[in-house]
Amino acid sequence: MADGITPRATDYSQWYLDVIAAAELSDYSPVKGCMVFRPHGFAVWDLMKNDLDRRFRETGHVNAYFPLLIPVSFLSKEAQHVEGFAKECAVVTHHRLRMAEGGGVEPDPASKLEEPLVIRPTSETIIWHMYGQWIQSWRDLPILINQWANIVRWEMKTRPFLRTAEFLWQEGHTAHATRSEAVEEARRMLDVYEAFAADVLALPVVKGVKSTSERFAGAEDTYCIEALMQNGWALQAGTSHFLGQNFARAFDVSFQNTAGEREFVWATSWGVSTRLIGAVIMTHSDDTGLVLPPAVAPVQVVITPIWKSDSERELVLGHAERVRAALGSEFRVKVDARDTIKPGAKYFEWERKGVPLRLEIGPRDVAGDSVFAAPRTGGKKFGIPAATVADGVRAALAAIQAELYSRARARRDETMRTCTSYEGFKVELEKGGFVRTYWADDAANEEKIKEDTKATIRCFPLEGQEEAAGQTCFYSGRPATHVALFARAY
Amino acid sequence: MADGITPRATDYSQWYLDVIAAAELSDYSPVKGCMVFRPHGFAVWDLMKNDLDRRFRETGHVNAYFPLLIPVSFLSKEAQHVEGFAKECAVVTHHRLRMAEGGGVEPDPASKLEEPLVIRPTSETIIWHMYGQWIQSWRDLPILINQWANIVRWEMKTRPFLRTAEFLWQEGHTAHATRSEAVEEARRMLDVYEAFAADVLALPVVKGVKSTSERFAGAEDTYCIEALMQNGWALQAGTSHFLGQNFARAFDVSFQNTAGEREFVWATSWGVSTRLIGAVIMTHSDDTGLVLPPAVAPVQVVITPIWKSDSERELVLGHAERVRAALGSEFRVKVDARDTIKPGAKYFEWERKGVPLRLEIGPRDVAGDSVFAAPRTGGKKFGIPAATVADGVRAALAAIQAELYSRARARRDETMRTCTSYEGFKVELEKGGFVRTYWADDAANEEKIKEDTKATIRCFPLEGQEEAAGQTCFYSGRPATHVALFARAY
Numbered sequence: 010m011a012d013g014i015t016p017r018a019t020d021y022s023q024w025y026l027d028v029i030a031a032a033e034l035s036d037y038s039p040v041k042g043c044m045v046f047r048p049h050g051f052a053v054w055d056l057m058k059n060d061l062d063r064r065f066r067e068t069g070h071v072n073a074y075f076p077l078l079i080p081v082s083f084l085s086k087e088a089q090h091v092e093g094f095a096k097e098c099a100v101v102t103h104h105r106l107r108m109a110e111g112g113g114v115e116p117d118p119a120s121k122l123e124e125p126l127v128i129r130p131t132s133e134t135i136i137w138h139m140y141g142q143w144i145q146s147w148r149d150l151p152i153l154i155n156q157w158a159n160i161v162r163w164e165m166k167t168r169p170f171l172r173t174a175e176f177l178w179q180e181g182h183t184a185h186a187t188r189s190e191a192v193e194e195a196r197r198m199l200d201v202y203e204a205f206a207a208d209v210l211a212l213p214v215v216k217g218v219k220s221t222s223e224r225f226a227g228a229e230d231t232y233c234i235e236a237l238m239q240n241g242w243a244l245q246a247g248t249s250h251f252l253g254q255n256f257a258r259a260f261d262v263s264f265q266n267t268a269g270e271r272e273f274v275w276a277t278s279w280g281v282s283t284r285l286i287g288a289v290i291m292t293h294s295d296d297t298g299l300v301l302p303p304a305v306a307p308v309q310v311v312i313t314p315i316w317k318s319d320s321e322r323e324l325v326l327g328h329a330e331r332v333r334a335a336l337g338s339e340f341r342v343k344v345d346a347r348d349t350i351k352p353g354a355k356y357f358e359w360e361r362k363g364v365p366l367r368l369e370i371g372p373r374d375v376a377g378d379s380v381f382a383a384p385r386t387g388g389k390k391f392g393i394p395a396a397t398v399a400d401g402v403r404a405a406l407a408a409i410q411a412e413l414y415s416r417a418r419a420r421r422d423e424t425m426r427t428c429t430s431y432e433g434f435k436v437e438l439e440k441g442g443f444v445r446t447y448w449a450d451d452a453a454n455e456e457k458i459k460e461d462t463k464a465t466i467r468c469f470p471l472e473g474q475e476e477a478a479g480q481t482c483f484y485s486g487r488p489a490t491h492v493a494l495f496a497r498a499y
Numbered sequence: 500m501a502d503g504i505t506p507r508a509t510d511y512s513q514w515y516l517d518v519i520a521a522a523e524l525s526d527y528s529p530v531k532g533c534m535v536f537r538p539h540g541f542a543v544w545d546l547m548k549n550d551l552d553r554r555f556r557e558t559g560h561v562n563a564y565f566p567l568l569i570p571v572s573f574l575s576k577e578a579q580h581v582e583g584f585a586k587e588c589a590v591v592t593h594h595r596l597r598m599a600e601g602g603g604v605e606p607d608p609a610s611k612l613e614e615p616l617v618i619r620p621t622s623e624t625i626i627w628h629m630y631g632q633w634i635q636s637w638r639d640l641p642i643l644i645n646q647w648a649n650i651v652r653w654e655m656k657t658r659p660f661l662r663t664a665e666f667l668w669q670e671g672h673t674a675h676a677t678r679s680e681a682v683e684e685a686r687r688m689l690d691v692y693e694a695f696a697a698d699v700l701a702l703p704v705v706k707g708v709k710s711t712s713e714r715f716a717g718a719e720d721t722y723c724i725e726a727l728m729q730n731g732w733a734l735q736a737g738t739s740h741f742l743g744q745n746f747a748r749a750f751d752v753s754f755q756n757t758a759g760e761r762e763f764v765w766a767t768s769w770g771v772s773t774r775l776i777g778a779v780i781m782t783h784s785d786d787t788g789l790v791l792p793p794a795v796a797p798v799q800v801v802i803t804p805i806w807k808s809d810s811e812r813e814l815v816l817g818h819a820e821r822v823r824a825a826l827g828s829e830f831r832v833k834v835d836a837r838d839t840i841k842p843g844a845k846y847f848e849w850e851r852k853g854v855p856l857r858l859e860i861g862p863r864d865v866a867g868d869s870v871f872a873a874p875r876t877g878g879k880k881f882g883i884p885a886a887t888v889a890d891g892v893r894a895a896l897a898a899i900q901a902e903l904y905s906r907a908r909a910r911r912d913e914t915m916r917t918c919t920s921y922e923g924f925k926v927e928l929e930k931g932g933f934v935r936t937y938w939a940d941d942a943a944n945e946e947k948i949k950e951d952t953k954a955t956i957r958c959f960p961l962e963g964q965e966e967a968a969g970q971t972c973f974y975s976g977r978p979a980t981h982v983a984l985f986a987r988a989y
Contacts, residue, residue: 036629039573040616043566045629048644051563073541076533077618077649077665078589081596083529085603095596099568099616100606102592104653106571106585106617113575116590116615125606126530128567128591128618139526139535154538159567159649163594175567 014361016296021240026169028290031361032299035169042167042174046283049362050170052307053286054177058157060209060304061179061281064201070153070181075135077159078126083134086259090133093226097163098127099174128161133227133252133278136182137260144184144274146265151194152184160282170287171244171499178282184274186266188253191275192230195251198279199232202247210289211302211413212236213421214246215443215494217468222452225278229253235467235494237421238291241441243467243496246288249279287499293413299363300385302413303406310336310402311359312344312380315352315371322348328375328395332368335398340406360385365409366402368393384409429483434495438464443496447489449482458484464495504851506786511730516659518780521851522789525659532657532664536773539852540660542797543776544667548647550699550794551669551771554691560643560671565625567649568616573624577749580623583716587653588617589664618651623717623742623768626672627750634674634764636755641684642674650772660777661734661989668772674764676756678743681765682720685741688769689722692737700779701792701903702726703911704736705933705984707958712942715768719743725957725984727911728781731931733957733986736778739769777989783903789853790875792903793896800826800892801849802834802870805842805861812838818865818885822858825888830896850875855899856892858883874899919973924985928954933986937979939972948974954985 014027029035034050046054062072078101084091105120129135136154143149157179167173181198185191199216206212214234224231228250236246254273257263263271293300303309312332314325329344336342343364345355352369359367368380369390380398383390386409393401424442428434437444444464459465469491480489504517519525524540536544552562568591574581595610619625626644633639651665671688675681689706696702704724714721718740726736747753747763756762783790793799802822804815819834826832833854835845842859849857858870859880870888873880876899883891914932918924927934934954949955959981970979 036632038566038625039570039628040566040568040625043568045566046564048561048563052561054564055562071538071542072545073538074536074544074667076528076530076535077651078530078533080529081604084596091596091604095598095604098594098596099591100593100596100610101589101618102606103590103615104588106574106581106588106590108585114571114581114585116592120590125593126589127596135528135530138529142526161567177564 014296014298017239024296025287025291028294028299028361029169032363034286034290034299040174042164044167044169044173044175046177049307050286053289053301053305054283056305056307057209057285058179061205062155062157064205065155065179065181068153068197068201070155070183072156073154074156074158075132075139077129079129079132079135081125081127083138084127086134087227087255089255090227090259094130094162098130099161099163101126101128129158130160130162131278131280132156132158132180133182133256134260137256137262137276140182140184140274141260141262144262144264147186147267150184150186150264150274151190153181153194154183155179155181168287168499170290171284176283178280180278180280183277184257184262185277186264186272186275188275191253191277192251195230195232195249195277195279198277199234199247199249202234202249202279202281206234206236206246206285207414209302209304210285210292211304211410211417212246212288212292213414213418215468215470216472217470217494219248219468220450220452220455220466220493222455223466225250227252227255229255232471233468235443235496236288236292237417237424237442237496238288238499239420240291241424241497243443243498244284244288244291245467245498246285247279247281250277252276252278292417294363298361300413301363301365303365303410306363306365307341308343308359308362308364309341309406310343310366310368311355311364312342312368312370313352313355313359314344314346315369321372324372324375325370329370332370332380332395332398335395336402337399339399340402356383366405368402386412429481431484434483435462438462438495438497441497443467443494446483446493446495447477447480448491448493449485449487450490451485454484458495462497464497467494467496467498469493504786504788507729514786515777515781518784518789518851519659522853524776524780524789530664532654534657534659534663534665536667539797540776543779543791543795544773546795546797547699547775548669551695552645552647554695555645555669555671558687558691560645560673562646563644564646564648565622565629567619569619569622569625571615571617573628574617576624577717577745579745580717580749584620584652588620589651589653591616591618619648620650620652621768621770622646622648622670623672623746624750627746627752627766630672630674630764631750631752634752634754637676637757640674640676640754640764641680643671643684644673645669645671658777658989660780661774666773668770670768670770673767674747674752675767676754676762676765678765681743681767682741685720685722685739685767685769688767689724689737689739692724692739692769692771696724696726696736697904699792699794700775700782701794701900701907702736702778702782703904703908705958705960706962707960707984709738709958710940710942710945710956710983712945713956715740717742717745719745722961723958725933725986726778726782727907727914727932727986728778728989729910730781731914731987733933733984733988734774734778734781735957735988736775737769737771740767742766742768782907784853788851790903791853791855793855793900796853796855797831798833798849798852798854799831799896800833800856800858801845801854802832802858802860803842803845803849804834804836805859811862814862814865815860819860822860822870822885822888825885826892827889829889830892846873856895858888858892876902919971921974924973925952928952928985928987931987933957933984936973936983936985937967937970938981938983939975939977940980941975944974948985952987954987957984957986957988959983
């Protein structure tokens, strides 16, 4: 793209890349599949991280940090786990470089490791090895640890934020004395994710559980939140796994219960990643550029002074600084006092960067002791008296946050149709969105549908499963076991 | 160690490891040289990070994130840089595992990378590659970016926090239009580190510049802050490099100046790491265990209720909760209401964990509507009226923070002796601490002294260099060029 943003209707994928480039959220790196988080994009992640971290603390979790590198033998200990991750691991084989004969450097053969290491694709194995050292008795339980970390999963087809070789995430890893406590934890964290997505990211999500074929490698149950993008594709926005005793068995982690018997420990893990930035971009942005919910906007309010003469300049800049001072530290505010570009160009730039609210200040606003407010989400511009500018901005930002949520919610709900025949299903699928079905669980049929339509089961929604009773599977005609949401997905 | 902590006088190295184990700050990992940051240790880092991050923002910096993996050819572009880091790089050579014939997994030969990647030992090369894309004109400067990241430098001899293969750090990387602006930035960040060390970590440091042989690989000047541990060894606690145009040349990063000419960009980089946790432990802790300055103590105040009967229990717990409420969110407070262990055992545990202030609450304290305060740094216990408990705690924590600094400062100042002969130097060195000398700069002599005494030049202190004029080098007898601080160092 040059300076323009491809319209969504023309090419949705290109639009996404153009929005990212225009907002300077990320850049391509010289390492295939790895991206650079530019300051504006990283600031969005920092805001998400701070909010999530508070929610994790409030639910009793603490942060820790485990090694980046994992011995390959650890991966093999859990059979499904290694199958799920072996094909996308970055492998460290040497610990030194030497000068190469033809110039440059190369791995020093003398530094070859006895056992290769992988860069963590997820940390269950190394963490459960450590839990094995820390857990002896019921008194040591529960362990409620979260880690903020970088992850590498080698990907051939990448897309900024949504699918990259390296990404940033948090991974919670908890250990419990009972199955029910672990299940409760997995469900609790799913609720935390749902509330965070709704309240902070303005993303309405469906809570559900994955079918066997979409389950995390090593889990008994994978719970998920699924969001819907503007092009009608679904996006998995977070997962919370009930791991049963699989990793405890693999790493021989048992505890003495209150009756003095030894039992294997019960586990969960849960995570969200920088993929959420992609979800936010794809859900809210428009053909003008990035749109950010105020809660994760690095700049929430931009004040743009407008002047024609030097005397006006002094006047409006003074007023702008007073308004900034009145907004205090409650909001993230920027005054754009540049005199190298015109107001229109400033509006254009901040719109593309997704700033939720612009406050224009011209000589007339100074005279009226007010500001002129333009929400990024459109609608009529309106005045706010300078005397109550903090109240006005607070209300405007809340309205923008609420509107983004309700727009996304309406779009999502509109698409949520129930289909009872495969022919009807295929027709509806072309329109995009979630297609709701009654389904007789069967991995082979799931695979056939995927090959045929590119749609997958996004989840069995937690709500409304009782409806499946007495229904017939839309694909096999057998008695339905689940209500299943299908969609094409990122 | 079993449960005991080896006294410092018996074995300082073992004491350090015992303090860490008793406070549950870290643990060994199955990957040689990599450590696990346990929750209590990681919380200390989180507090350091939050405070530093605020200081970086206040000085105009923003955060970003660059890839973990760097093509080996990038390292070679700056000759000194590759020489400094090639011997300690973790090298990624494959991107997939396959099932091995004898069971387990192994790197899949078909996935061998065309060009090996190293895990970043520092990020100058990848960042300057990106700056080459972002910088065209003087309008794009300065760039003031910081990154919080994990780093891998393969180490054979490791020590928790102080020297590990993987560690956590921040690295600032800035780009400027002029030499003087870059030098100013490097010096500004050194001042930020010094203020942080003094105010937050209670570490008095010497600001200085490194000799050629201790300089960062690729820098023109390496500024540093040097701290002194209780055993008389020095520890480099942070560095700030003026990189000149070295990386700009290596990565061909030039800009058009206001006169329309192209010039290479000027650079700095600066960093502190989780090594600071080691510095804090070694500076302040005692034979009882960890001592933490209040500013980085995850728990600043522990309230320990004391009771003998159930009715007393209810009484003191109620009082403890009221005191906690009165302390509000200003302090990090824990009420230890466990009835499984006795008060003495609680005191012992929290002392080993380095909690700065203990508030004991027994029936008599309830009756007197007060608490009984015991600072971790010793001295007489004292009462604080419940009505003014927040004021009392604030003052007590400030006193502890100040006392830790002044104790460390006194210890440091005591050792700071000037030696004018090599014989005297060797005698003084055995007593530990910084030995101040007049020095004629000479890398060969520096190496000889190191071989002979294990001491290195920690820095040429920024203050007092004018004293060297007219003096004679304590080692070579030649005219002195610098005042040099020598010490044995971690």
